[in-house]
Amino acid sequence: MAEAVWQGVANVLNPSMIPWVFLGVVVGLAVGILPGLGIAATLAILLPVIYGLNPTFALTFLLVISAAGSQGGCVTSILFGVPGESISTATLLDGYPMAQQGKAGRALGSAQMASMLGAIFGGFILALLIPVARPIILAFGSPEMFMMSILGISFVAVLGRGSAVKSFIAGAFGIILAFVGFHSGTAVLRYTAGLLYLWNGLQVVPVFMGLFALPEVIDLAVRGGTIAREQANVGWADVWGGVKDTFRHWTLVLRCSAIGTALGLVPGVGSVVSQFICYGHAKQTSKRPQEFGTGSIEGVIAPESGNNAKEGGSLFTALAFGLPSGAPMVIILAALMVLGIKPGSEMITKHLDLFWTLVVSLIVGNMIATCICILSARALAQITFVRSTILVPIVILLVILGSYGVANNIRDVVLAFVFGAIGHLMKKYDYSRVTLTIGFVLGDYVERYFLLSLATLGPGFLLVSPIALGLLVLTILGLAGRGMKGLSKKFFGGLREEEG
Amino acid sequence: MKQGSLIFAIILLLIAVGLVITTVTYPFRTGLFPLISLGIAVILLIVQICRELRTSREKKSFGEKRSKTSRSKPLAIWAWLVATLIMLWILGFMGTVVLLPFLYLRSHREGWLISILLPLGCGVFFYTLFGLALSMPLYPGMLLSRILE
Numbered sequence: 001m002a003e004a005v006w007q008g009v010a011n012v013l014n015p016s017m018i019p020w021v022f023l024g025v026v027v028g029l030a031v032g033i034l035p036g037l038g039i040a041a042t043l044a045i046l047l048p049v050i051y052g053l054n055p056t057f058a059l060t061f062l063l064v065i066s067a068a069g070s071q072g073g074c075v076t077s078i079l080f081g082v083p084g085e086s087i088s089t090a091t092l093l094d095g096y097p098m099a100q101q102g103k104a105g106r107a108l109g110s111a112q113m114a115s116m117l118g119a120i121f122g123g124f125i126l127a128l129l130i131p132v133a134r135p136i137i138l139a140f141g142s143p144e145m146f147m148m149s150i151l152g153i154s155f156v157a158v159l160g161r162g163s164a165v166k167s168f169i170a171g172a173f174g175i176i177l178a179f180v181g182f183h184s185g186t187a188v189l190r191y192t193a194g195l196l197y198l199w200n201g202l203q204v205v206p207v208f209m210g211l212f213a214l215p216e217v218i219d220l221a222v223r224g225g226t227i228a229r230e231q232a233n234v235g236w237a238d239v240w241g242g243v244k245d246t247f248r249h250w251t252l253v254l255r256c257s258a259i260g261t262a263l264g265l266v267p268g269v270g271s272v273v274s275q276f277i278c279y280g281h282a283k284q285t286s287k288r289p290q291e292f293g294t295g296s297i298e299g300v301i302a303p304e305s306g307n308n309a310k311e312g313g314s315l316f317t318a319l320a321f322g323l324p325s326g327a328p329m330v331i332i333l334a335a336l337m338v339l340g341i342k343p344g345s346e347m348i349t350k351h352l353d354l355f356w357t358l359v360v361s362l363i364v365g366n367m368i369a370t371c372i373c374i375l376s377a378r379a380l381a382q383i384t385f386v387r388s389t390i391l392v393p394i395v396i397l398l399v400i401l402g403s404y405g406v407a408n409n410i411r412d413v414v415l416a417f418v419f420g421a422i423g424h425l426m427k428k429y430d431y432s433r434v435t436l437t438i439g440f441v442l443g444d445y446v447e448r449y450f451l452l453s454l455a456t457l458g459p460g461f462l463l464v465s466p467i468a469l470g471l472l473v474l475t476i477l478g479l480a481g482r483g484m485k486g487l488s489k490k491f492f493g494g495l496r497e498e499e500g
Numbered sequence: 501m502k503q504g505s506l507i508f509a510i511i512l513l514l515i516a517v518g519l520v521i522t523t524v525t526y527p528f529r530t531g532l533f534p535l536i537s538l539g540i541a542v543i544l545l546i547v548q549i550c551r552e553l554r555t556s557r558e559k560k561s562f563g564e565k566r567s568k569t570s571r572s573k574p575l576a577i578w579a580w581l582v583a584t585l586i587m588l589w590i591l592g593f594m595g596t597v598v599l600l601p602f603l604y605l606r607s608h609r610e611g612w613l614i615s616i617l618l619p620l621g622c623g624v625f626f627y628t629l630f631g632l633a634l635s636m637p638l639y640p641g642m643l644l645s646r647i648l649e
Contacts, residue, residue, distance in 0.1 A: 179533065190534065222573040397600065429505045429508045450533070
């Protein structure tokens with residue numbers, strides 16, 4: 001084992017490997033920063049490039065692109081309110097308000113450091129998991145996945161700001177949006193209005209682009225001026241302040257990294273889900289939950305650490321079991337097969353050195369990406385002081401590009417604009433877009449795993465799984481805790497008013 | 501604002517009711533979860549509408565007139581967004597990448613130099629990266645498609 005670890009470190013730090021790692025970081029950051037250039041699509045485009053390459057070089061190159069890509073996504077989320085990748089959507093909820101307050105440097109610094117720490121955590125957990133992961137992963141069946149989705153949906157109670165009724169309405173509509181398209185369980189088309197385009201359901205990226213980015217463009221155009229409403233000199237001190245903030249909230253980083261890694265281990269749970277669960281957890285456990293959505297640093301740290309920690313978990317299930325957690329891992333698995341390596345138990349027995357090379361490259365790739373982003377954060381933050389007349393058309397183009405790039409389908413751009421209108425109205429009338437997103441992302445999982453559990457284990461499916469029961473208890477406790485918090489707030493608020 | 505919020509809630513209720521009517525035609529297993537979600541949405545929307553009605557009655561006397569500019573600016577940007585979609589449909593991806601920034605900058609009285617350089621820069625950047633480097637099929641637009649036919 002120790003020999004394999006050392007071999008992995010030596011492989012990544014090999015002078016002939018370093019250029020591939022750097023190239024991977026640069027490509028990955030570009031892919032992450034620019035909406036429209038998806039990580040999975042880029043990996044697929046680069047698949048022919050790796051033919052004939054040494055398998056270690058090729059896989060490291062692809063993995064580093066994936067790692068740096070998920071790290072770069074937060075840059076546009078923070079600076080423009082446009083998610084560079086769908087996995088960076090939760091970061092914009094507090095990152096963009098921070099940019100509006102002239103704190104883009106601090107937000108970028110903390111997002112990058114949280115990403116790096118998350119990736120390191122995920123990598124280490126991945127290493128420790130080798131002997132024990134098999135039974136954990138195999139324990140996750142449909143009842144556990146159903147309860148996991150219910151636990152995620154229960155965050156609707158936490159994530160909304162302002163009126164709880166409006167948050168739940170938005171969450172319910174989000175769930176309905178998840179049901180648009182062909183229902184594989186019964187072969188029935190739902191809410192497609194006769195449009196062939198809707199048979200596959202609503203694409204996540206255009207929906208997110210519309211809901212989050214376009215309302216910000218509208219606001220920016222109406223308000224005029226610059227993104228940063230408050231004039232501030234962004235210096236190294238701000239960026240460094242963000243880095244220090246991450247260490248100040250080290251328990252949050254650890255908790256969200258653990259959540260991210262655990263969700264990464266579960267096949268089929270994408271980063272889109274894990275970022276919101278981490279965000280919800282951060283808000284639920286924060287001492288200042290009211291600051292979330294208005295520029296809370298915890299709201300930036302939580303999703304970023306969870307996102308990158310997830311990579312470690314998903315890499316493990318992909319390599320050890322051949323079960324991908326998302327599109328980028330599917331391409332990495334395809335690359336393994338192209339290179340003649342079979343994913344599965346052989347990866348952690350026969351090819352342990354390659355396994356460790358990939359783990360180390362994941363960590364090193366993230367560290368280099370963090371250094372580049374932190375070094376350029378000060379310059380990037382200056383974008384928030386550019387006039388809105390110049391930024392508005394560029395951001396509109398990024399939204400078009402981001403929506404179009406998913407499937408090269410012009411209808412996705414129209415969908416983004418439709419959701420732009422919905423997002424604008426929701427923002428105007430104070431309906432939570434975050435809870436709508438939670439419902440949209442998890443609605444399908446809840447239904448699918450419920451029906452699957454019912455079909456395979458019968459109506460008492462929750463009783464046969466201790467993990468599912470544990471998750472049920474956790475959900476109830478979370479909701480009850482939230483309810484108690486609300487009641488005590490009302491009670492003590494009332495007392496204070498009476499005293500006043 | 502309150503009036504608008506009330507109208508928005510009523511529209512959402514009408515949509516939810518319309519979806520319930522559609523959903524009841526689905527088989528039980530297909531319609532179960534949508535009906536649960538829609539049921540919750542309908543109940544909460546009724547609660548919300550009652551709240552809005554109550555607060556709008558209370559605040560009626562404090563009604564304020566909105567200035568013309570507060571309405572015209574959002575309308576103007578929405579007009580731009582709709583025009584962008586039409587531009588995209590007619591001129592395609594590259595036409596929009598160049599024309600949208602140019603027209604937007606000129607309409608906001610930016611100087612000629614930046615109004616020309618920025619769209620050209622966007623055009624070169626997007627075409628080099630997506631068209632040439634990644635060979636992404638950029639939507640050509642209705643006009644070019646017709647001409648090529």
